[in-house]
Amino acid sequence: MKNKILIGVALLLLSLVLLIRYQFRTKFETFRTEISHYETAQLEIFRKEKEARLLLLSNGDTKIYTLFTQFFDESTAISEKDTSFSFLYLRKNIKYKYASIKYIDCLNSKCIIEEQNEVNKKLINNKVSEFQKKFGETFSLWYPKFKDEKLLRKLNISDECINFFPGLFEVTFDQIIWNDFAIFMGAYNSEKKDSEIQSMQAEYIYASSVAKVKSELKNDVIDYFDEKLSDRKPQILITETVTKEFNSPTLGLITYNFSTTSFNNQTFQKISDDVFEEQWKFNSLNTGAMPYSYCYGSNNYCDYGCSKISVRTGSSDVLVTIKDIRGEVVRHGYIEAGRTFTFNIPDGRYQVFFYAGIGWNPQKFMTTNSCGSLRGGFVSGENFSKDDYISLYSQVMSYELVLQQNGNLSTEPSSMNEAFK
Incomplete structure (x- = not known):
């Protein structure tokens, strides 16, 4: 059951x-x-x-x-x-x-965006073509850096439409940003050109200076000069990286660098002086030579009311200048070491200057005075000295530039400008 x-x-x-x-x-x-x-x-x-x-x-x-x-x-x-x-x-x-139904609204928006994108892309392409012609390499360098972030920005569409058109975005064109970009490239090109001109000028000055020095060198010293230049060229033509900034309200702060070359005249001059010292270190003029005759004349004659100044040198060659009461050089002459030279002068008041040294370089620039450029000087051991003003009337003043016990001459330090101007 x-x-x-x-x-x-x-x-x-x-x-x-x-x-x-x-x-x-x-x-x-x-x-x-x-x-x-x-x-x-x-x-x-x-x-x-x-x-x-x-x-x-x-x-x-x-x-x-x-x-x-x-x-x-x-x-x-x-x-x-x-x-x-x-x-x-x-x-x-x-x-x-x-x-x-939302697809229809999104498609409508897509059409509006595509139409505006076509207009904006045409404006952008025109600007690209214009700036490429105007700014060349500068545009090619900087356009990729600002293209996506500033110049050709792509804005995403609304989230509710992105499922229908995932690859759709809005291309923007901002005339103000493009204007600022043009201003920046103009400033960049200007600074770049200035930097290039400075570097070219430095190279030109260097080449000209080298050519000028070589034109004054003997053949056996040119190789010595080239060797010195090769060793010190990086210190003569100095390449530096200069950082520049451009602050734009739309592009922001832009930092960029230029390499510039400058000519270090001081370093080049040291090499030049060393080379000329090498070339002229044993050179000497004849006693009585007047290397500045184009400026001070070559007169050593006096026929009435005359006095004499006699100079005997010691271990160094000496270039003597004699100034009158007005401060004008009226006599000058070169005296070899251990030699004597006599200057004939009219009676009056004079000051005698002594320029001593080793190795006479006839092309050495000394100073600029009323005659123009004064050239010719010693390459080493230079020393300027002077005596006080002396008054001579049918008298002879003798200078012996040698160290003597109980000597009666004590010269004072002087300078190039004081002796030659």
């Missing part, structure tokens, strides 16, 4: 399960049909909205209308969605297609 009851309950439950499943299938098919009708109705609404939008656009900007029809793709607007049907403990998923 008990078994019969259990079997009866089982059959009852089985019948109930089968009934539920039957009802679920029936209701699910009804739901599927409703979903299909919804798909069709919703797609019809979408297509009507599309036609309404086309009608609206046809009465407006024809370019937007053309782009809308060109870009329209119904499959892009349709997405697949999931829903489910439940009945008691049973549940089943179903997929359906949904045409988003």
Whole structure:
């Protein structure tokens, strides 16, 4: 009896399960049909909205209308969605297609953006062509640095449209930024040109200075000069990196560098002096020579009311200048070491200057005076000295430029300008 009851309950439950499943299938098919009708109705609404939008656009900007029809793709607007049907403990998923009305709005926005992008790209291309011709290498250098961040910025579209058009962005053109870019490149080119001119001038001065020195050198000293230049050229032509800044309200602070070359005349002059010392270190003029005759004359004659100044040198050659009461050089002469020379002068008041040294360089620049450039001087051991003013009337003044015990001459230090001007 008990078994019969259990079997009866089982059959009852089985019948109930089968009934539920039957009802679920029936209701699910009804739901599927409703979903299909919804798909069709919703797609019809979408297509009507599309036609309404086309009608609206046809009465407006024809370019937007053309782009809308060109870009329209119904499959892009349709997405697949999931829903489910439940009945008691049973549940089943179903997929359906949904045409988003939002696609039409996004497509409209895309057409507007594409039209404006076309205008902006044309403006940008014109600027690129203009600046390429005007600024050349400078534009090629700096355009890539500012292109994406400043000059050709791409703005993303709204998030709600990005699913339909993931590659769409808005290209911007800002005339103010391009104007600032042109101002910057003009300033950059100007500073670059100044830097190049400075470097070219330094190279020219160097080449001219080398040529000038070589023109005054003997053949056996030129190799010595070239060797000195080779060793010290980096210290003569000095290349430095100069940092510049340009502050733009739209481009920001721009920092850039230039390499400039400068001519170090002091270092070159030291080498030049050393080379001339090498060339002229044993050179000496004859006693009585007057190397500055083009400036001070070569007169050593006096025929009435005359006095004499006699100079005997010691271990160094000496160039003597004699100034009158007005401070003008009236006599000068070269005296070799250990020799004596006598100057004949009219009676009067005079001051005697002594320029001593070793090795006479006839091309050495000394100073500039009323005659122009005074050239000729010793290459080493230079020393300027002088005596006080002396008055001579039919007298002889003798100078012995040698160290003597209990001597009566004590000269004072002097200078090049004092002796020659």
